[in-house]
Amino acid sequence: MRKMMILAASMAVVSTLVTGCASSLTGDSYSRDDARQVQTVRLGTIVALRPVKIEGTKTAIGSVAGGAVGGIAGSSVGGGKGSAVAAVIGAVAGGLLGSAAEEGMTRTQGVEITIREDDGSLRAYVQAVEPNQIFRVDQRVRIMSVNGASRVAPL
Structure with a gap:
């Protein structure tokens, strides 16, 4: 239950960071x-x-935040060495997804x-x-x- 709360909070932080980094490219923005x-x-x-x-923007924020969320989610799978492997895989996959999400949300x-x-x-x-x-x-x-x-x- 605690890991699910951490995962939900991490997703909220990722969303805020990614959308907060978008800069306006309209003609009326300075x-x-x-x-x-x-x-x-x-x-x-x-x-x-x-x-x-x-x-969209392509900063490290999406990758890092996605990696953190993926690592937390992956660590909740299995136990012992399996949990560590799942955490690494989750972090890599989360980093890739976070980067793609950032670019897509700011396009x-x-x-x-x-x-x-x-x-x-x-x-x-x-x-x-x-x-x-x-x-x-x-x-x-x-x-x-x-x-x-x-x-x-x-x-």
């Missing part, structure tokens, strides 16, 4: 370092749009926006899809760039 920084603003017209998937839908900028240059930008924001071809937009990151917003 890092703390970007706040209050001067931005370069360019204007342009959308010439093409394409849906894309933005891969997001994105949009590739190709823009003919007013200076004549053609550039593509990728950002996460924002709720209630729809881009369309021939729409005028502004491109804000700061610290090497750019975002597109309607004009």
